[in-house]
Amino acid sequence: MLDVAAVPQSLSGLTMGTTWSAKLILPAGTVPETLGAGIQRQLDLVVRQMSTWSDDSDLSRFNQAQANTWHEIPVEFFRVLDCALTVAQATGGAYDPSVGPLVNLWGFGPDARGQQTPAAQELAVAQSRCGWQRIRLDRVRCRVWQAGGIYLDFSSIAKGFAVDLAVDYLRAAGIPSYLVEVGGELRGYGVKPDQQPWWVGIEQPLSVQGGAATTADAVHSVVALHGLALATSGDYRRYFEHAGKYYSHTIDPRSAAPIAHPLAAVTVLHPECMVADVWATALMVLGPEEGMRCAQERGLAALFLARDGSGFSESMTPALRAMLT
Template identity: 65%
Template sequence: MPNRVFIPLTLSEPAPVVADARVESLSGLTMGTSWSVKLIRSATHTLENIGEGIRQQLDLVVAQMSTWSDDSDLSRYNRAAAGSWHVMPAHFCKVLDCALAVAECSDGAYDPSIGPLVNLWGFGPAPARPDAPDASALAQARARCGWQRVRIDRSRNALLQPGGLYLDFSSIAKGYGVDLVTAYLRGIGVPSYLVEVGGELRGYGVKADGQPWWVGLEQPPAPAGDDEHMQNIVALHGMALATSGDYRRYFDYEGRRYSHTIDPRTTQPIAHRLASVTVLHADCMSADAWATAMMVLGDEEGLQLAQRIGLAALFIRRDADGFRESMTPAMQAMLA
């Protein structure tokens, strides 16, 4: 299988590690998925203590942003009475600000208020559904959505519940969890690490042999017998990546496949030929949200927007004879 290598242009000179430095691993479960960390640690911290610190960062995300946890800050807000104000934690507000910025820039292709539609289609905390919802139910759910309905009192980090607004951070919280874990590791002096939560990654530093953390970009499942599909790998030092794909969660009904990625503008699961998109960004929160936005927009409209804002993105589209790739200039510039 041929390889194609991407090296970030912003690659700074990483601090060297000792020649006999050993890569150690930690892993666990969070946010309905798995997490893993590979790292080179100093002798001042035990692996057990580092693992506990990592879990604290991920638990913070769940406590503030999970729609699956009834007592999270997000869930309490979602079921609050119309007209009520709610002072929200700083981390919550940071994620919401990023989500709203992506929503505005994408003209609503990304929308953190899409929760009612996600739930109606069976991809949220509610039980999965075996069929497609009817037009009346979709119209009712859509009436509750709209990122423009979000009102924030910046003086006290308070969020207005206008009535029926249901925020969903599922497309950004894992990325922010990666960012929190990396900030924690940097804060305790870990010189080199690779953090992954649900497939979203961020890396820093080099290993004992001087090599960075090489990561293969996630790709759609190849057709049977296709052994020549290009493998893309990236040196993940000082960068994060996130991938969104239509093959991760879906259900089939009456001969059609319904993806878990919902277009807020149409209320429908995406139906174009874009199979996946990978975004490289300085932080994983932004990469996570933009990967979803690009997936909704599709390879043509998404590519145009990504080019306009200077986003590094790789699009993989299904064609009659297999897959076709396209990438932004910012991504092309990383080709080694």
């Protein structure tokens, strides 16, 4: 039972080139500023370890390391990479944490040359550096093998993991109810003083222009995040236009090019935000048919929004449908 003296509180800040927020129900006497600083420390840890935009991060140092060398990495870094490799194997490489060279080449990373369509030879060279199978883990010593030219990119999983770290911190602090968000990825637990859970809307693109979906300010469905996380991957979040064609920031490592299918967005619900985050991207790469089959086989709660003329059509997995009934 929630303490009747519990006080609602909102906190927010900046991280990973975006914003974070937390809605909390605090026990009487709790200092909000202390919790805000604690959340920020968790998010700063993720940046310090996993940012491709910082040359001093653990991830960047690994990306720049010499070939055929082992590297000890922090346990959090290891946990994220382990999860990413699990999804890479499950999707036959449709998701690949070593896709960084292609992300940069297409103009969506820190080493980008500008948003333009690369030449075939450039794509071949970048694709030759990718390959999740080349990454080896030493679980005993918490090490990862740099085979040469491997460039990890955690942009599709780090925000979700950051949400999970913030939630772990709040749990340890004894906070009974919260809704944490980082860059649009969310995780909630508990109820508010009115005994209602944290209801959130699944975003939907507003329209389609030239084959690409535009901004996602519309609410599609509302779900209760009580012990659940929600993450969305969509082609409307980042893209560029060239010669009348739209190019999504989501790269298919198998084709070395941005995705080119009708899917506009995929939303996944899961107890862990890291898992929801990575699978939203993986299913987005797989596309409407293959992605739906993959999600059903693994019992994932997922919503697929596909372009349908001037609007969108939806399909959801049985696991998600069961949550909404």
